[in-house]
Amino acid sequence: MSGRKPLLLVGDNPFHGISHLSQERSRTRGDTIGHADFAAGLVMLAVENGADGFMFTASETTLAILEAIRNKGTSKDLRLYPIVPYAYEYVRLATQLGGMSGLARNMAKRVIFSMNMRAMANGLNGVVRMDPAALLKTYVLYEISRIKSKAGRNARLESVLLHEIITEMALALDMDWLIKSYVDFMLKLGITPGFETRNFTYLVAKFRRWNVDFRKVVIATPFNKAGFQMNPSRLDCERALAVVPESNVVAMSILAAGYLKLPEAIEYVQTLSNLKGIVVGVSKERHARETFELLKRRQMNV
Amino acid sequence: MRVMGSKDEGKKEVLDVAVVGLGKMGLLHSCILNVLPNVRLVAVCDKSDLIRRVGKKVFKRARLLDDIDKLADVKVDAVYVTTPIPSHFFIAKALYSKRIAPNLFVEKTLASNYDQAKEMCSLANDSGGVSMVGYMKRFGVTYQKARDLLQEQALGEVDSFDAYAYSSDFAEVKEGSGVAGARGGVLEDLGSHVVDVALWFFGDLEVESALVESVTSEGCEDSASILARGIGELKGRFSISWCKKEYRMPEFGLTVHGSNGVLRVNDDALELDLGKGGLKKWYRHDLNDNVGFLLGAPEYFREDEAFVRSMLGGAVVEPTFLTASKVDYFVEQARTRAGRK
Numbered sequence: 352m353s354g355r356k357p358l359l360l361v362g363d364n365p366f367h368g369i370s371h372l373s374q375e376r377s378r379t380r381g382d383t384i385g386h387a388d389f390a391a392g393l394v395m396l397a398v399e400n401g402a403d404g405f406m407f408t409a410s411e412t413t414l415a416i417l418e419a420i421r422n423k424g425t426s427k428d429l430r431l432y433p434i435v436p437y438a439y440e441y442v443r444l445a446t447q448l449g450g451m452s453g454l455a456r457n458m459a460k461r462v463i464f465s466m467n468m469r470a471m472a473n474g475l476n477g478v479v480r481m482d483p484a485a486l487l488k489t490y491v492l493y494e495i496s497r498i499k500s501k502a503g504r505n506a507r508l509e510s511v512l513l514h515e516i517i518t519e520m521a522l523a524l525d526m527d528w529l530i531k532s533y534v535d536f537m538l539k540l541g542i543t544p545g546f547e548t549r550n551f552t553y554l555v556a557k558f559r560r561w562n563v564d565f566r567k568v569v570i571a572t573p574f575n576k577a578g579f580q581m582n583p584s585r586l587d588c589e590r591a592l593a594v595v596p597e598s599n600v601v602a603m604s605i606l607a608a609g610y611l612k613l614p615e616a617i618e619y620v621q622t623l624s625n626l627k628g629i630v631v632g633v634s635k636e637r638h639a640r641e642t643f644e645l646l647k648r649r650q651m652n653v
Numbered sequence: 654m655r656v657m658g659s660k661d662e663g664k665k666e667v668l669d670v671a672v673v674g675l676g677k678m679g680l681l682h683s684c685i686l687n688v689l690p691n692v693r694l695v696a697v698c699d700k701s702d703l704i705r706r707v708g709k710k711v712f713k714r715a716r717l718l719d720d721i722d723k724l725a726d727v728k729v730d731a732v733y734v735t736t737p738i739p740s741h742f743f744i745a746k747a748l749y750s751k752r753i754a755p756n757l758f759v760e761k762t763l764a765s766n767y768d769q770a771k772e773m774c775s776l777a778n779d780s781g782g783v784s785m786v787g788y789m790k791r792f793g794v795t796y797q798k799a800r801d802l803l804q805e806q807a808l809g810e811v812d813s814f815d816a817y818a819y820s821s822d823f824a825e826v827k828e829g830s831g832v833a834g835a836r837g838g839v840l841e842d843l844g845s846h847v848v849d850v851a852l853w854f855f856g857d858l859e860v861e862s863a864l865v866e867s868v869t870s871e872g873c874e875d876s877a878s879i880l881a882r883g884i885g886e887l888k889g890r891f892s893i894s895w896c897k898k899e900y901r902m903p904e905f906g907l908t909v910h911g912s913n914g915v916l917r918v919n920d921d922a923l924e925l926d927l928g929k930g931g932l933k934k935w936y937r938h939d940l941n942d943n944v945g946f947l948l949g950a951p952e953y954f955r956e957d958e959a960f961v962r963s964m965l966g967g968a969v970v971e972p973t974f975l976t977a978s979k980v981d982y983f984v985e986q987a988r989t990r991a992g993r994k
Binding site for chain 1: 687688709711712713822901942945948
């Protein structure tokens with residue numbers, strides 16, 4: 352980890368019932384973990400024990416958690432790192448609404464009912480010109496308004512990260528114009544643009560070619576001893592990280608979805624001097640306490 | 654390198670590929686094809702004017718077409734067909750008969766019925782090109798390891814298996830809404846994956862009995878239970894449903910019973926329980942699951958890579974149309990036995 356105090360974030364995967372190690376395991380966790388009050392308690396417990404903020408995909412579940420945190424009166428200075436869109440929710444919605452056209456109609460209604468004038472103006476512009484960059488801006492404005500309305504004024508919206516589905520598609524299809532337009536738009540809003548990816552090596556190569564300023568963006572990507580979801584390989588990702596010391600990379604999946612124990616996971620990420628932060632999900636009070644206590648203690652010894 | 658089925662005898666290092674149908678799967682394959690080093694995505698075809706208008710902004714180097722006949726002007730080596738299942742047969746037939754491309758990749762299932770599937774096999778055979786169907790579970794590391802173990806007879810004599818395919822896609826839709834019906838039936842949509850894996854593991858299977866139920870609306874195929882028999886004394890059971898609320902993501906798996914023990918495999922892990930012989934478990938993490946570019950799941954990248962490699966190198970890639978048509982046959986048998994045909 353870098354010399355400065357790393358950013359420690361609580362992740363939300365357990366709250367959505369996600370386990371990348373085993374879906375069976377996530378089913379056996381039960382429903383409690385998804386309850387907003389319980390999850391809000393876990394987030395704030397993690398904060399009390401050293402976490403700086405909350406990284407989450409913007410969904411009904413996490414918005415309810417943000418509201419619960421606000422209602423507990425504990426949202427002051429909570430730093431938020433939402434990832435949008437919650438792809439799972441939209442794929443599911445598309446299925447239930449009869450495909451992409453049904454989903455598009457539903458989204459238009461949501462934006463209109465959000466009464467966010469800026470989003471509506473952007474959206475109209477995007478629809479008229481069929482401009483994906485304008486449509487993305489509309490969508491992001493809509494999500495920001497949703498998050499702010501639930502989280503309240505005290506919470507700090509530090510960064511909005513594009514979900515891996517959007518990031519990987521933009522990378523694969525050479526959509527440099529979309530990435531640049533998003534970066535510019537977010538910087539003008541005073542929010543750090545971010546990207547979630549499971550193709551970190553590929554992203555670094557493309558962003559360098561496109562002259563994206565790594566100092567101005569946040570990147571969340573897997574780094575773990577097992578090389579889990581580090582594509583094309585752990586070594587390639589480590590090398591890519593080494594060439595962008597100025598980047599703001601937050602390591603996710605440090606436990607490789609529960610495959611690794613916390614001490615060995617921390618030991619590995621400590622060897623990566625260019626990492627600027629870590630995000631870890633917790634599903635129990637004991638996890639929340641122990642995980643962030645240990646992370647904080649280990650980093651202080653760096 | 655000569656491309657399979659091509660009339661061009663000269664060497665070709667880069668393949669020109671088109672995608673027909675720009676839904677979820679079309680977009681996914683387009684992205685992966687675009688990052689493969691020896692592929693050029695030259696055309697995308699979709700009937701929707703809206704999709705094409707957005708597509709023009711996204712696919713700057715590919716032609717956006719509204720009709721597959723126009724692909725004849727583009728000169729492509731291969732076409733990916735990622736449209737809804739009922740259209741697979743008609744599109745493939747047009748592509749072959751108009752000699753638009755000798756190599757075809759069709760998303761699962763191959764066709765809507767076995768007669769169509771047989772005709773598509775015949776057309777593929779005549780084209781001399783590579784044919785493949787998108788049964789991506791075959792490219793999952795846990796299933797590949799499981800198959801290796803079965804081939805090595807790690808379980809001894811296999812007696813029976815239980816296979817499942819569950820999702821919550823339509824667990825909470827309003828009764829009578831009919832949205833599930835618009836996606837076809839659960840047998841093709843979800844069940845075909847696990848049927849293909851079973852056929853790959855155990856060889857030919859025959860349906861003994863089947864029960865297909867409607868949950869979301871009358872006439873919809875929402876869940877199915879199938880009893881099958883295979884080579885020798887092998888018995889198999891399939892349980893398929895897209896109305897299982899507790900399954901956040903679609904899940905597939907098999908439990909295989911043999912004379913030496915039990916093997917359990919799903920997308921995440923593989924377990925070999927040999928009783929006193931010990932218990933071994935492998936997660937994806939243990940089985941070299943990384944790929945050149947991850948989108949959706951690593952299986953998709955491996956699948957596309959294998960198809961391209963086959964076109965350039967001539968190696969047979971599975972599942973071919975012929976192999977995949979066995980799934981169509983099995984599904985049709987299940988429907989017939991359930992009195993649904």
